[in-house]
Amino acid sequence: MPRLNNHFRQLTNALRYLARGDLPGLVNRLKWYGREYSNAKVRKRLISGSGAVWGILCTPHTLFVAQAISARLASHGIGSEIITGQLKRFDHDFYIVLCAQMFKQLPPGNRRVIFQLEQSVSSRWFTDKYIRDLEESFAVLEYSLTNIEFLAKKGVRYPHVHYLPIGAYVDEGAPGIQAEKKYDFVFYGDSLSSERRRSFLQELQSRYTVRICKDVFGEEMHGIIREAKAVINIHYYEGALLETPRLCECISLGVPVLSEGTADQGEYPELDGAVKFFEQGSIEAMMSAADEMMRNIRSFDSTLPAAAATSADRFAFMFDRFLVALGVLPANAILEKPIYVAEGSSFFALSLPETIDRRRAITRIRPDGCVIFDGIRNTRGWVGCASSFNALSRYALDKHLDKLTVIEDDVILPPDFDKVFEEVIDYLDNRESRWDIFSGLMADIHPSARVLSVEDVAGRTYVTMDKMTSTVFNIYGKRALELLSIWNPLDTDAVTNTIDRYLERQKDLRIVVTLPFIAGHKEEMTSTLWGFENGRYTPMIAEAERKIEALVQEWRRKKR
Structure with a gap:
């Protein structure tokens, strides 16, 4: 039956492309299904x-x-x-x-x-x-x-x-190798053909013992790295990206790095405590940072191991994410272990880093305290999406959080979001009756959905209902987190087990929503789950808001 339902959904989506005259979209979707059919054969061999x-x-x-x-x-x-x-x-x-x-x-x-x-x-x-x-x-x-x-x-x-960002490789089974420190710094890589590298290194050599290595690899190179107090990393190009393979190799060996800064170094917060950055292109800044690093070199003894372990954890999570996306590992494999988050929080933005326009968009509007989570992928997009919510709920329960806010990267937030969010949290914390989920907007209303209560607080109408359909902006209470944590990733019925439908069919839920909705949905984005433009959701959201308003009016009429 699930397979029949999936085929029916695919046919329905194809007819929708034709109905709106989107022939190129239909062709691209058919090509996608063709690739998936071919790739499925390979995946079977690699399980x-x-x-x-x-x-x-x-x-x-x-x-x-x-x-x-x-x-x-x-x-x-x-x-x-x-x-x-x-x-x-x-x-x-x-x-x-x-x-x-x-x-x-x-x-x-x-x-x-x-x-x-x-x-x-x-x-x-x-x-x-x-x-x-x-x-x-x-x-x-x-x-x-x-x-x-x-x-x-x-x-x-x-x-x-x-x-797949490069990470440290910590071989816990290998004995730690200690070496006598012979050099202040080691540089390895091509310095002969890079004038900018030579300029930096010549200045560093004027004050410190610096060994320069070229065409040395493997264990021989590792032995030399261990003999250094630190490794110096200088870019070959002006405006280069961070050379994470070199940095992670060094910190895996227990040796800190002094590195020229980059525009993208903020993508690797896990390196804090193992890598010291200085201003890109500035020899003066390098020398100042080198002086400070050598004076405090022992401080890395306490900070580097934790940074290396976090870097290794990130690589492990992201590589497993890749294996699950390929179908080499089952969907539940990545959910049975701790996830990687850049920093602890009770507020996350769910985003696939590979959909780079959406990632850049959410990065620009990300509220204070909101941490971006690299969403889990799956050959079935909706399974990956639901897996992400399952993983975040397990994280929240493990950290003993009483609520968790999750927004998706195609959300529209109001200009005064911080104020609105503070007011909503204050309402939820102080309301007398139970709540399970606060929804910033709804894309659909179940025919049997009922209004349970209506409150007008500080100029905003809060409506409590028993069903919901949307995950663009939600705040999850303890009971909802527990429900999300037991969602089954191996149930592939897209009719009943997408994360919003899964929540919709739960009994005795208390869903709070405001009128008007406090969030919106970007029309210009393309759904990463179903492959169609989000503009299709716009009339659905407007209709959902209209239906809730009608239900509220009926509730008020009965209460008079």
Whole structure:
């Protein structure tokens, strides 16, 4: 029956495209279904426990990243082999290729994922051939939001792209290796062909012992890094992105980093306590930061381990997110372990980093105290969405929060949101009767929905109902959090188990909504769940508000 319901929903959506004359939209949707059918065959071969062995093809300077990937695959019982040279035959079941442009021959497109590690600030690597290689791959991994934005303009975009920021790799089974400190700083990378790097390093060498390494890799390089008090990171390009592979490799070895700053360093809050930044392009700022770092180098003994562990946790969560999105792991696998959040909060914005326009939009309007959560993905978009709410509810219960606010990245907030939000929270905290969910807007009203009470407080009408349909802006109380935490990710019936329908069919819920609604829904955005424009929701939301107003009038009439 669930499969029949899904087919019926797909047919209904197709007819809607035709009804509004959106033939290009229908064609794109049919292509998407075609790709999904083809990809499903590959996923069946890769399901965890199938015995599939992955090949990880890398260059020597990306060996650290390959090792982190291999370790994470092993944690799920998936075998892998790291290869640092060109293969003549591709006999593994599947491949992850790092720095694909460095290899003359690549595995077949339907058996490879390319991990894109180049910086979009330099266009020399992004040739037409390289873009085709990305497009023809089963999927693309990308470590930088800036690069995701760049690739989207090249036509390589969601759902083909998966965000995977590099993280530390902490091998808990390996003994800690201590080394005598021989150098104040170590630099490794290409300094000979970069005049800006040479200028920085020459000045640093005038005051400190600095070892410069080129074409040294693997354990030999790790041994040298351990002999340094710190590693110095200087950009090859002006305006470069943060070199997270190098930074994470160093902090994994227990060595802090002094790094030139970048515009995107704020994307990696987990590095705080392990990396000290100085102003980009300023040798004077580097020297001042180096002086301070050397004076207080012992302080990293207490802060670096926690930063490295958090970085490793983020990588683990995001890599598992990728495996679930591919269908290699079941939907419940990522929900059985702690999630990664950038900082503790009771207010989250749910957003897929791969839908970069939406991510940039919510970042611009994000209220104070609101933390962005990288939404969980699934081949069924609505399962990924519901999984995100399930994960956040488990987080809230684990942190003993009495309420949790979640907005989606296509929400419209009023200009005076902080004031409105404070008033709503004050009302919820002080109302005498129970509430389970506060909804900022509703997209639909169930035919059997009833108004249970109406209150006018401080010029705003609060309506309590027994059913709801919308997750664009909600505040969840303890009982709702408990219900969300037991939602079943393995129930794939889209008619009854989407997160809003799941909540709608719960018994004895108390839903509070205001008239008029305090939030809106951006029409220009495209639904990441169903693939149609949000403009379709606008008349539904207006109709829902009208229906609630009619129900309120009827309730008031009966109470006279």
